[in-house]
Amino acid sequence: MESSKRNIYSFKFKDPDLRSLRSLISQMHPVYRINFGKNYGNLLSILNQQVDHTALITLAQFYDLPLRCFTFQDFQLAPTLEEFERLIRIPMKDKSLFEGTDESFPLEDIASALHMDEKEAKDNLETKGNTKGFSLSFLLERAHTLLKAESWDACYSAIALAIYGIILFPNMDGFIDMTAICVFLTRNPVPTLLADVYYHISHRYTKKKGLIACCAPLLYQWFLEHLPKTDLSWYSKEYINADIIFSCGDFPNLPLIGTQGCVNANPVLSLRQLGYPMEGPPEANSLEAFLLLDFGAENPSLFQRIKEAWKNVNRKGKAELGRANGITKEPYFQWVKERVQIIKMPFVIRTPIPLPEPKLTHVPIEEMEELKATMAKLEKENEELQTKLQQTINEKNNMKWELERKEAQLQAHVEKFNKEEHKRKKIKVGLEQADHCLDTLKGQLRQAQNECQDNERWWHLATKENKIIRDTLGAQIKELTNSVRQAKAEVDQERRLKKIATEASRVSPMVWEEKCREVRDARESVSYWKNQLESLRQDNSIWLKERDYVIEDYESFKKTIDFLQGDRDKFRAKLDGLVGFCNWAAKDLPWRLRDAVEELKEDSTPPAIINFVLLCKGLLKRFNEELEELQARKPAV
Structure with a gap:
């Protein structure tokens, strides 16, 4: 008899040690x-x-596996880009896509x-396996x-990269490989995360x-989002007005690039959980499946086609998908049930056994009131116990x-x-x-010191012998130098004699007589100039005596000038006094004389006084005239 359930597979999810990261x-x-x-969304x-x-x-x-979803007895669930984007809170828009390590x-x-x-970065970049990366401890x-140090931007980036490499894209324990680093640098992990879920499962x-x-x-967070809380709700209202990425390029569904390879997703199966109506089964071509290992090592054209497809993203919203009411029609339910019959469920679904109908019994009203009071009391105690339990x-x-x-x-x-x-x-080993x-x-x-002592002894011996040799050679060199100097003097003497002899052999009698006459003329000229020099010396002696006489006269004249200079200063002082007196007389006497003339009386003033006053007046007039004449003669300074 054919089994009504399929086999249970032995799966295991990676469970990294996060204690040190959580402690940080x-x-x-x-x-x-x-x-x-x-900066980094909901990573914490x-x-x-x-x-x-x-x-x-x-x-x-x-x-x-063929539909890339989780199929249950009467519904289906499939993770979407929009759901992962909301959970991780890192937007995808206008960001580059991870296209391989x-x-x-x-x-x-x-x-x-x-x-x-x-x-x-270079010093701490390690190689582990066939990839490079950073250790978690670093x-x-x-x-x-x-x-x-409260350097927050750098601290945040180190923590975020650790979360990328250990939690989001786990590969090797305690190691953040280059794949996680490349995704981190794109700042767009959502498509890669969704691809890894579909690819690895x-x-x-x-x-x-x-x-x-x-x-x-x-x-796990995504799965908890779809578990009913109080009432059964198949969709979240957060996606009602959101545009859904349905396909890319010429693909009928969504091609994804993960950290290990490529896989497809079928967003058409997620309409119900996103709140849009499910009219019936999806079209077969929209469920086209592929699984590309090792980034297309065996099929590079498909991998290139996937990368090109993401340059043309096709979105659908409320206008294309209809009103978001979460209504699911019977054709879809029927299709899901048929799908369940084909793939079978991993667990047997047991039909619940109906309980027998309880028999009606009559209870007195007093007992009912007592039971109600007891129930209220028990409910209150239950609430208190629940509160204590929660605490x-x-x-x-x-x-x-x-x-x-x-810990x-x-x-x-x-x-x-x-x-x-x-x-x-x-350190101990080093010490x-x-x-x-x-x-x-x-x-x-010690060996070097012994060698140095031996070398020093030999050096002294060599120095002593060198001194003896140097003294001997010095004496020989000195003797040779004297010999060379003497030989050189003899050679010079011979050269001079030879030159004189050569010149003497070339002189004729006429030339000799001419030379003799030139010598006599030269001697006479020398005698003449000697006499002239002697005459100049005598004249010089006379002029020196005359110079001494002139100097003595100059000293005498200088003393006379100094004496006269003193008398000049005295006479100038007296002259200045006389000039002052004259100025005073020229200024004040006319007024005084006028006053005196006005006070003269002919009948009472003696004639001698009148004559004296008139004489003074005449003298003053003459004095003023002479002063004016002197002023006119005075040269301009």
């Missing part, structure tokens, strides 16, 4: 966490999301994005340092087991988080102690090696 975030003030979210919520891996493994059992990515771009210099240590579903290395916290749960969670934080601190202290112990051992090297150097030094 717990040290940040809430204000700085909010600022982190402004993804980091702190507690994941129920059993629920995810159960969800993976319902995966419908580039191991030769420019180092300056990586350093600039992480706010570090190129040398630091990024956490750098983030701790920047956190203490599809790939593992074909293998029927294995590790699903996608972002488990994000997938206990909160306390338990707080204690759990505190314990985890202390993280203890682990950090243990690691620090281990590092210090390792450093101490290395021992240094002591050994020092002993070796001491032996070499």
